[in-house]
Amino acid sequence: MVERRQPILVSEAVSRVMHYAKHGTKETVSITEASGRYLAEDLIAAHDVPSFDRSPYDGFALRSVDTQEASFDHPVTFEVVGAIGAGYVHEGTVEAMQAVRVMTGAALPKGCDCVVKFELTKEFKENDKDFMTIKKPFAAGENVSFQGEDTKKGTSLAKQGTYINPGIAALLATFGYREVPVAKKPLVGVIATGSELLEVDQPLEPGKIRNSNAYMMMAQIERAGGEVKYFGQLSDDFDACLNAVKGALAKVDVLITTGGVSVGDFDYLPAIYERLGATVLFNKVAMRPGSVTTVAELNGQLLFGLSGNPSACYVGFELFTRPVLQTFLYNKAPHLQNIKALLGEDFEKANPFTRFIRGTLAYDREGHCIVTPSGFNKSNAVASLAETNVLIVIPAKTKDYQRASLVDALLVEAVQGSEWPWDNVVLSYRS
């Protein structure tokens, strides 16, 4: 067990948590339900795409060698010996001075090596036969989509852990995945603590507030790819709390509690970890908000003790819990996507700890990302969380952050992620 309340660096805290992050299991879902899930296996091209040479246009397929003498003054005439739509195959081989009418996507008839678009031809009928003339030569391969041109059989198209977006859905369909192997969603338990908490449907009472963290957390869990199991709010009774945590642990992959990790008179979580025999990985992190964030481990299972403060809770989840859930989903870049951006306004409050400030990402007309703290930034300001799509990183002990300074920012809404280490962000994660 670490020494109590000794703050550690964010990078060290992330590293300790990630030591216990593990891959989840696989399950199979219908392709119609795969969107938004994560691939459980690499997606390999099972065949060439296209799987045959085909016409990318509506036109006439023919032998380029027969066109070489064609010119404006000396049109060359072909007999049209067939017509095929996409999905059909011309029977037989096309011979000299013959052409086949082909629709976009149709397989190139045997014998042909190029396609001439309709608008460059002139069609006519004679003796009940169809003909067309062209007035210029064509090269072999002209207007042909060749087999394997888009993708060769065996190519790795997407890695295990890839988020299934519409493009991946298209690939899955192309290669015949009616059933898709996806990562099972990690089941994440949520327990709220705090004698001040009312449930969402209770009327306000003096001194009390409604429990907003649990619902915020559920939305964060879903955004991070997890499935929520909400166990409700704990009472003030220690033994009841202990039993609730024990019971919840048996039912979930990861357990999150909000509140109760501080050093106040009613903060039970530290004692609960002790009674459970859990190892506390850390209980103080050199960050604001969320310095009291605590993570413990019991038989390899992670217990996240997030702060009861809404902003601290939000940040603690995104920094520590999200990468664990994304690892469960096989994502090899499980951390929040880390970018550089220009600060949208002066920020001159120095803090001994690294700050993660809720903000919004915008774009200027010169191709820059601009991140701006979202309004009132006291750590209990629920309102400013609503617009948050970025966490702005302000390194510890610095105070010269003017408008347009270059800062690190973490994108909380991106499906892309970043790999460890964030250590490249040298300044930002030192206390």
Add this chain to the structure above:
Amino acid sequence: MVERRQPILVSEAVSRVMHYAKHGTKETVSITEASGRYLAEDLIAAHDVPSFDRSPYDGFALRSVDTQEASFDHPVTFEVVGAIGAGYVHEGTVEAMQAVRVMTGAALPKGCDCVVKFELTKEFKENDKDFMTIKKPFAAGENVSFQGEDTKKGTSLAKQGTYINPGIAALLATFGYREVPVAKKPLVGVIATGSELLEVDQPLEPGKIRNSNAYMMMAQIERAGGEVKYFGQLSDDFDACLNAVKGALAKVDVLITTGGVSVGDFDYLPAIYERLGATVLFNKVAMRPGSVTTVAELNGQLLFGLSGNPSACYVGFELFTRPVLQTFLYNKAPHLQNIKALLGEDFEKANPFTRFIRGTLAYDREGHCIVTPSGFNKSNAVASLAETNVLIVIPAKTKDYQRASLVDALLVEAVQGSEWPWDNVVLSYRS
């Protein structure tokens, strides 16, 4: 009906479609199911936050006037007359030289106007009574979170049409929304056409390809906030097609067909629109890919005739269908978010039409957005769609786009959107 195959500007095409975009209806869902939906009403603060003056720290609440003489050499002693955790209220009024032990979040006891953190006090017991001393004066209001400090009652916190992210979920809980009024999802029908199409579970055959557009489209519809109803693939028989489209129209808010809108021998859609009596808003757009994109309207209901070409289908949906779905969801910025970014590589192919090139968005270390075409960019390249998170806009008839040129880009994965007009993007949408 517009003149056939007369290309119109993208901006004009969007405008014609949006003329028929309408708001949907409302429904109520549990707050636990609201994440990822869109607010059907403005979210107004129903009370102040905090709803009472409270302590942001663990400490002692007292009257600042009693601290004015305190100094290092002359500590001042207070009697501790109570202790309250968050959620509790101290009975009675705190008098001169009295203090109440308060936990973070607890209501400020009557009579008190400041809070002193524990670490600045020294506690002791005498004659079974609790006391504490301080060595410096405190100001009125020091360490107090005042009622309404975060949000005043009546403040509009989020507009109708706002995407419900974790921050909005927290606000909903704070203000007691056990049930949340959300926009009903638009029901979007999908019909695939094309004699070359196999269903996803059929083995490959010569000349045929599996239907990937429908599955791509379903994922796009879900990403845009819609609900999918897939009607399968149409046969080659005209009357069967006509009846299928008629039947589908009666069941959905919006109907999308893929394929069949070109001028090939088997492209039935134009004739189907005619037989239905639908008004064709346009059937040719000055854009690549997707110039054959057709949109028709029948009694106010929109029929999107997207190209059978995967990239064209993708782009057509994002430019024309997405804003209609987002408008249905009350979003006042329903178009793809439009940003400026630097081009990641040279792009020198001029085209008479505006190009929308699939690409990926990255960030450099100087705060720039960099957009790079995703690999092989032929319009039938399914593979390159997988990585797409941006459409790069290359204006018509230009060819001097070097690496690091400033270009417009449309973010296909952002939950944020842009308002009409994109007309500001003057260059990009002129043909």
